[in-house]
Amino acid sequence: MRRAWMIVLMGLVAMQARAATWTGGDDLPTSPLPCTGAAPAPAAKPYDGGQPTKPPNLKGKKISVVDVPKLIGIGYFNATSKGIADGAKELGNVDAKTDGPTKANIDEQITFIDNYITQGVNGILFAANDPVAISPVLKKALSKGIHVVGYDANSEPGAREWFVNQAQFNGIAKSLMDNMAKEIGEDGAFAIVTSTFTTPNQARWIAEMAAYAAKCHPKMKWLETVEAQEDNVLSFNGATTLINKYGDQLKGLFGMTSVATPAGAEAITQAKKCGKIAEVGLATPNAMKPYVATGCVKSVVLWNPVDLGYAAVYVLRAAVDGTLKPGDKSVKAGKLGTLTVVNGSEILLGPPYVFTKENINNFDF
């Protein structure tokens, strides 16, 4: 029994030694935006997407499309799914449905896509749980003449024709850090609640935030990042523990998911720290309205996921109709107007949107 506990203790000591330099980001190269002024136009890059092999000519004809998000049954992907349905209805010649795993699991998502390839759809929309793992099955779809367009979370460029990018990673990172600096000052200390360290988007945003903070807000103190899956209660407990641990030192909390941000706001509210700790993060407006209304949260950053789904289905239709070809610089997407092609084969939805007390009630998703 003593030996068992010794092992436990030794393990604990070993783990502490490794904890020092870690932020929760990934180790891919970062590209922080300049601290002030407009973002520079992204460097032009030749088309690097993949093309379907001998797709049937379906120009203007009715097509069947399946949307396979990371998982079904969460608010965010309900919103993108609604956008896809709206877009499909508006186009009139797209038959779209959403189906996917009930857990954010790379294996299950691959199986779903594989099944739909067998079933024989004309187009696949996806939001990848893992950019690399999903690529072989997407390439298989392309090889069968199926059109493939991603949104929200990318695959390898060669495994899909286009990717609708809700906002560039460095843009989100800048928006989050600048808003936090505005609320807690240049020397404030903050902590982060994220989903898991393996979620690609979150890891990417955090890495870009670290790079941008080092460049533009060097005095802000990065306390720590905790994992809370995409779960309300775990996020709430994580945020509460951070508040208890750092006491008055903690000035700001970032929520990296649309679940963690309202849970963080709730933790601040229940700890009666409104006004003393700022919550900044990615979230959908409906979940944040109560906290914005009480003034506990000042700024929420997000794109409009309904628009994201809407754009994705328009891009897919354009790719099928041949109105969006490799090398094109823009695409028309219904009520969203003309969207720009960036970074080779990505279509940019626009800059991230900051919801505040003044505008949040104009949105319902």
Added chain:
Amino acid sequence: MEAIAAPPLGARRLRRLAAAYGQELVVLGALVVLMVGVGLYNPRFLSDTSLTSVFSGNAYIAVAAIGMSMVIITGNIDVSVGALIGVLGTIAGTLAVNGAPTWVSWGTPLLVGMAVNAVIGLLVAYARIPAIVVTLGMLSILRGGLISATGGKWISGLPSAFRLAQERFFGVPSGVFIAAILTVIAALWMRYSSTGRAIYAVGGNAEAARAAGVRTQGMLVLVFALHGFFAGIAAVLFATQLQVIQSTVPPNLEMSIITASVIGGVSILGGTGTVIGSTLAALLFSAIASALIFVNISAYWLRAVLGLLILGTVLADMARRRRKGRIQ
């Protein structure tokens, strides 16, 4: 833990206590060591607000673990309880936002939980399907059903009277209060009432129990229904912690509940264990999760540490039992 079990004074009494509540004492010891250790490292860990959140954070797991312990004591298991709590929480929230009186929103999950689990109990007791099979199947059915029904739409705009878990009774967070009361009542009931003791009899030796006049099949249905009742209470506590309900199945919740029960000393072989141990274990996990953040262990290692601690506790218990066996 040895510090608790070994002191010479009142030795016989203590030894008897240790024999009856060995694993509970191990868990309690681990909890005290952890609290003191982390408290020394970072005194903030022992502040009011921190202790409050440690105690209330896992209250719903403690409540659910009471029912789970009973099920395990009868020699069965339930891997669907996490999904059930997700479903019941969603039912509670849906009723609340649609204007049902608060007592209806709180009470319905208890009844539905009892009904669902009574069905499980019937299948286990009368159709003789192993509990793990029934509940594995039920896990899929409940999870799929919840997503089909709600599409994962969040429930928001909960009336403030509904938010049970945010209340305080006599200054104590309601979750802690309820978990403590239920633990004490359940522990006393299982130790002193004839029905309660029959649960142990069914798990220890069903043949003997039957010979002694216990209706083992009926007992199983009763135990599962009770488990559903506790799951209902846990669901209400779970669903009322925040201002929104996610209407999804909370990840790995069943594992947390089962782990709390078995680490608390409920023998998976059936027949032994108390709900005091499972409540202490739920508290220990909550304390560990907080403590890791307090002592700056990188969250990457969180799960490994939890696993090591569970393993350490289990090995310590086995060593203790073996030593006890040798003395006898």
Added chain:
Amino acid sequence: MSVAGSAEGRPAAGRRLSPRSLLRHESVLLVLVVITLAMLAHQSDRFFTTDNLLNQGRLMAEVGFASLTMTFVIITGGIDLSVGSILGLGAIMLGVFWKNVGLPLPVAMVLAVAVGGVCGLVNGLIITRFRVPPLIATLATLSLYRGLAEGISESRSVRGYPEWFFRLGQGDVFGVPTQVWILVLAAIFGALVLSRTTFGRATYALGANETAARFSGVAVDRTKLLIYTASGLAASLASVIFVSRVSTTRSDMGTGLELDAITAVVLGGTSIFGGRGTIAGTVLGLVLIQALRNGLALSGVKGDGTIMVIGAVLILAILVSNMLGRDGDG
């Protein structure tokens, strides 16, 4: 002794080793599989094609390996909840050995599989040496191994494997996916070991009555050690194939795999109380689940509906089999 414990509370029929009742469950299952396949083929003309069926074989390989050894584990009356985590750890170690340590990939593959074996051995040691019930022991190592995978990798992926490596998970041999060959060989090997060797008999004997087996000279502890080690090896073999199939490693690979494997094994007629079960049954269980997943999707049922159907089939199959079994014995 088992997860669901009170064997004494069950009818004796559940524990008797009668070849008649064994056959009965598998026949029920076989009929069920045939009906399911026929119905699904009727629903969608794309279901019963060579391409699709071979592809399904590829998709079920990882769960398949874990299920084969899980059959042995459950026949001994034990359970191994840590297989999904071992798969995750194996995948991470493959990446670490290859990328971070810089070993040649074949060596890294062997070492990664070995790590799984060690994990399984540790499970076995905890269970046999410390007499910890398998459910608890592997519940603890489920957290521990997954935690190690997350900690060691810091949740970073290893990518960029050489092209030849993908032959294992994405390639074909004689027109059949590589891993399907391996799975078939493993299944035949497992079936032979279980039905034709002393080791197999020891497995049944110790599951039916461990004390009796011990007294009649079965090397109980050694048998268990070997079985849990094999379970770890199977999981890490699956991890190498999985990495090759999806061309990347992630620390969350294999989450929930244990429940899929247990479902297949139990659906295949292996008694969770130990002492009863066959590899053939497990293979039928695997095929049934995979066919339902794929076939229902092809016939337009969504994911949430599919898992509900699988849950119901699991309960009903055992229910029907139990009822027939009782009639026969009664």
